[in-house]
Amino acid sequence: MKELDKKINTHFSGKVVRKDLTKLVKGNAIVPTYVLEYLLGQYCATDNEATIEQGIQQVKSVISNHFVHRDQAQIVKSTIREKGSHRIIDKISVKLNDKEDQYEANFANLGLNKVPVADDVIRSYPKLLTEGVWCILTMGYLRTDEKNSTPWIVDSIKPIQISNVDLEEYKEARQQFTKNEWIDLLVQTMGLNPDEFSFRTKLLQLTRLVPFVENNYNLIELGPKGTGKSHVFSELSPHGILLSGGEVTKAKLFVNNSNGAIGLVGFWDVISYDEFAGKTKKTDRGLVDIMKNYMANKSFSRGTSVYGASASMVFVGNTDHTVNYMLKHSNLFDALPKDYYDTAFLDRIHAYVPGWEVQKLRNDMFTSDYGFIVDYLAEILKDLRKEDRTNDFKPFFELSNSITTRDKDGISKTFSGLIKVIYPDGKFNKEEAREILDFAIECRKRVKEQLRKMDETFEKVDFSYSDRETGRKNGVETLEEVQYGRASVVESQFIPEQAVEPTFKQQTPREIQKELKAGQIILRDNQTGISYEKLFGDYLVGSTEITITDPYIRLPYQFRNLMEFIELVTKKVNIDQDVKINLITVNTEEYIEGFKEKLSQLEYGLESMGITFNFEFRESIHDRSIELNNGWKILLGRGLDIWQKTNGWFDLSEFIQAKRQCKACEVTYLRV
Missing domain, CATH: 2.40.50 (OB fold (Dihydrolipoamide Acetyltransferase, E2P))
Incomplete structure (x- = not known):
């Protein structure tokens, strides 16, 4: 058992279940996960294998004898x-x-x-x-x-739902986990393997929980098929309902004028509209108008009466085009039905989750580790709806005055929701608050920037905030702005080293590519468009000796990274000169002999190309860098391992670096 699983069972004994058990007992029963885990929680909420096995048989018996097919x-x-x-x-x-x-x-x-x-x-x-x-x-x-x-x-x-939970006990147990451990526990609760996701993608997954902890929260997620957009809203909680977008009527959703019966918003915490996108879908314009009023004012009227409700609204659907295409030719709301393609309606959306950043689900993305019984978590989230954390960032930061009230509401509610999900005990520091605030601003900015493209009357907003302690102003950009909104991905993020005056040695015509600067590039989780060519290509020109220091060159994909970097070297340096490539790394006893053999084969192959390749193992190295004898040293936050896992040989990103999603890291260029 993993250390995290041991910790989970220690602090939440009886409230967690192994997530692969759901598949074992489900069979052909068409029933939500929270129903199955309710039963598993009665018999299998333990880490004792014998008890689990006995419990599985008991649950199978219950389903076999009592579930109605x-x-x-x-x-x-x-x-x-x-x-x-x-x-x-x-x-x-x-x-x-x-x-x-x-x-x-x-x-x-x-x-x-x-x-x-x-x-x-x-x-x-x-x-x-x-x-x-x-x-x-x-x-x-x-x-x-x-x-x-x-x-x-x-x-x-x-x-079928747990009747009583102890919120204070839950908050107290949260303090026994680090931020990353807690996030991984929640991701595992959703049935996913956290090892397969970047931190940003985990945040995207957890944002799907915000409607369950925030009253009157309006969320939209558009993206490709197969990314699990609707799964949470149909399987995770008995307090949410998933509707087909075409099945919604005014009477069903709000109030039936013929008999005065209150609709779904009066009974459910979350109402999610599946398959919401589709330009040709027919919609009721009157319904859109009532929804606009409800999403803005938390109330609705039919006839002479006015009603209030707290249900959150979630809209999920598939996009028709790539992000780059939508940004160039239309906007990110391009796939919506005509009547919902309405700026007044869309302005009520608090956050837009970029579904295109979430990879399509593969078998290895599901977990067999422990997570909360989903019904237990659902009741906790329901209790947390009573709390207000919308102002919790204000002791640290102040939003720009140009941000409108509606924008501030969207940012504050997303921030509040994620804080309640990740820090239910309210204990977080300034940097952790900044992390959530940046993400919340980005989610609202994505809405506002598209509204400006749709309607010129929407003014440009400065989505920034100030640090109350230092006075420093921080701007926030959406990831798609960084990737597609400017001519060069790398240049747009380059932070020059102002204190260093440029000094250049005499260069040959081949070496003169462009003026190189000292500074830093910050890569974001899920960012695409990055390649070794863009990061290192110009800095390699004119070098004849290159030393790569990276402690993690041992797994197949890490060795692939090394080979791709060496391929770039052969294109950028003059191999008519004596060129040396040195690798300094470490390895474990388990892999070192096989690894030496691979490096020896690489050494032999490069020798035939006129390149001398040397390698050595140093146990004490931690820093990662590329040192060049042309006056440059490049510090690598993650070494050469800057990309997330691809989907394998049938994924084009396996062969094209710029198509791969990045891991968050920094690359710093120094003159030496």
Whole structure:
């Protein structure tokens, strides 16, 4: 067991479950993850293998004997009739029959309709009156000769959700984890393997949780298919509902004028619209107008009455074009239906999650480690909705005066939500607050910049903030601005070393490429468009000896990085001269012999090209750099390992560096 898993089980015993167990017990049951993990939490919330194995069998038995499959509905009905009563798991929705003055239940899988339900059940569980809730219930059967009556009886009913959680205990246990450990725990809770994601991509995943902890939070995520955009909203929480974008009506969502019944916003914490994008989709213009008012004012009116609600709105959909295409030819809202392609509606969006940064899910992106029972986390997130953290950045930072009230609301609510998710105990330092604030500003800026492209009446906003302690002003740019908004990715981020006056040695015509400067480049998580050519190419010109110091050249992809760098060297240096490449690295006893053999083969291959290759192992090295004998030294924050994992041989980014996503790091250029 990993150290993090041991820690999770120590501090959250009975509240966590191994995430691969869900697949083991699901079988062909079409049921949300939170239902399965509710059952797993009863029997498998432990790290004891024997207990887990026994619990799996118990849960399989419960599903086999009590879960209602549609194709076996008649068998279940017969079982209830023969036994007189039987426990089942099904999705139940209830409606009021005003003619008979009684509540009546409809069963999604069992196929029964208009089964009477006691009034006190509805008073205890009003959410049953909406689209449907998964429940464990005991169904009875009593023969009757009474006309228009049904033999079916609901003996007892209980929605599948944890009833009580201790928020203070949760906050106290959070203090036993580092920031990265806690984020990894949450990512594992979502069923994902944190080792496969950059820090920024983890933040993107966790932003999907913000609607569950923030009242009246409006989020949009557009991106390619297969990235798991809607998974969280259908599987993670019994307090959220996922709707097809085409199924929404005014009556269903807000209030039915014919009978005054409140719609979904009155019962759910999160309402998510799946497959929201699609230019040709037909929409109700009146619905858009009501949504605009609700998203801005937390209230809606139909007829003469005004209603308030706290449900958050989430819109997820697929994009039709690449990001570069949309930025050049239209905007990032390009895929939306015509009636939602409305600047007044879109201005109510608090954050735009760039779904194109999230890789399509592969098998190795799912985890088999421990995470919270999702229903437990769902109840914690619901309790956290009561707290307000929108001003928690203000002791450290002050937003620019040019940021509008609506922009500030979007930034503050995203900040508040992520703070509650990552730092529920409220304990974080200035740099951690800056990290979240930068991301929150970027998510709102993405909305505003596209609105400016759609409507010239939107003024340019200075999305910056000041450090209250130092007075330093910090600007924030979206990643797509950095990648596609300027002529050169590298030059746009180059921070010159102002204190160093440029001094140049005499160069040959081949060496004179452009004026080189000392300074720094900061690469961001998920950034693309970066290659060794852009980072190092011009600095290699004129060098005849290159020393690479990198302690991590041992795994296949790290060796690939070395080979790609050497390939660049052969293009940039004059190999008619005596050229030397030196590698200083370390390795483990397990791999060192095989690695020496590979390096010896590389040495032999380069010798035939007129390049001398030397390598040595030093146990004590930590710093990473490229030192050149033409007067330059390049410090590498991550060594040559600047990219995230690709999807393998069938992924074009495996062969084209500029298509790969970067890891966050710094590259510093020094004159020596």
